[in-house]
Amino acid sequence: MEVKGIITAMVTPFDENQRINADATRQLVNTLIHSGVSGLFILGTNGEFHLLTNDEKIAFAKIVIDEVNKRVPVYVGTGGNSTSEVLELSKKMEALGADVLSVITPYFLVPSQNEIIQHYKAIAEAVRIPIVLYNIPKNTGINLEPETVRQLAKIKNIIAIKDSSGKLENIEKYIQITKDEDFSVLSGSDSLILSALKIGAAGAIAATSNLITAIDVSIYENFLKGDMEKAEKAQQDIEVLRAVLKLGTVPSILKKAMEMIGIPVGPARLPVTEVKEETVKKIREMLDYYKV
Template sequence: MTPVGIITAMVTPIDKTNKLNIVATKKLVNHLIDKKVNGLFILGTNGEFHVLSEVEKLRFAEIVITETNGRVPVYVGTGGNSTNQVIKLSKEMTSLGADALSVITPFFVAPTESELITHYQTIADAKIAPILLYNIPKNTGTDISRNTVEKLAEHQNIIGIKDSSGKIENIKGYIDASKNKDFCVLAGSDSLILDALQAGATGAIAATSNVLTEIDVAIYQYWLEGKIEKARMMQDSIEEFRRILKLGTIPSALKAAITYQGIDVGQPRLPVQPLDSESLLDVAKTIEYYKKNFFTEEDNNVPNNYTEPN
């Protein structure tokens, strides 16, 4: 299995009692699949994996995998600091039917390159679904090197890497290091979707596609069709939304935007706080701008021409 296209980095819906919101989760899954995403990526950074219990992670994965019912691949985050605990959770997620597993680098205590390679190889040797490496150094303090990717790409159960470093040079280096191997590179920084595709990435794991689903899908589709100018227009258009994502701590603004669109995914888990009223107004204004300038019912939600926001 080669991960391709736009894979949504899904949020985890939480209800008013601070428990998993099953109804909202099913609504979001079906909404995204109906909008033609190529996969769902759960329990990642925007999925708040770091503030969910293992029981909640397993329950959430079960809900998403069951509701998806094989319509698109489901990628499940199982990473952590303990190699043994990652293996345990990975085996459980594999049993639930995860198509692949995302394994973030250990954090808090940064491993050496040798330790990191051993960590991933040991996990991949277990009887689990294929794994994607997950590089997000600004959050973990560990940057997966090109040399590490070159070595790990040789393992038959390590199928790719999600790079959220924000550096196109990283993506290009990973692509070069894994050439001629059955290994894919996915952009994890939404601002680099098109640049990554042009460099040889197979797709992107995009948080913005929770909300700007049609636009992100259009970037990929236009790129496939060789319509680079249109793909670039769509890529540039997401910057206004990326601006409001910085109004609060991840994933507060993203959850507010999804809720404003009609699926109440709730508040972020503490210690992250919801947006203040002024920021919520900014989110609402921005979503209305996208509704007005990008999509019409007449063109079946195909991205329209747009104007700059006021």
């Protein structure tokens, strides 16, 4: 399958008791699809995968996959530290109907690049569906080196990488080293969507598209049309949201902003706490800028 376009790194809606909110999940899925995203990426960093049990992950994925009903691809995060645990969860998500798996590098421990290769090889051999590598070194303490990605890109069902390093040169190296493979490189840093597209990235997995979906989608669409002026304007517009997102722990600000425009995604899960009142004012100013 071809991985491209703006794929939303979707938040996980909770109710007031911090349980998964199925109705809000369905509402969000439909809102995003109607706004033109190319796919939904669930159980990533903004989806609070690290705070959910495996049973909750499976329950949430089932709601999303059923509601999407093949309208767009669903990318499901199954990464973790234990290879055997990732294998088990990946097989269950494949059985549920996930289109693609997203597998973050192990975190907390710092495996060698060779150990990482063996980890991904084992997962790729255990499932038939495609896999997207997920590189986010500031959170995991590990950077997927270009040579590692070159080797992994040769595995048939490892089809792409989401790079959230925040470094354009990292994206560029991945693009160069995999140019002879059927492999896509995606920006996981919303500030770099257009820059990444210009050097050959296939698209982006963007958290900001939960809220300002049309703006993110327009970067990609205007880039394809060659209207760089509109694409640049849309890229700059993201910065208003990104500046406010820095005022709280991920994904508390994003979820609060979505609540304030009528998408009832609930709070972030503890230990992340509710947004302070003075920050809510900043969020309101940001929403006013976008006229939402």
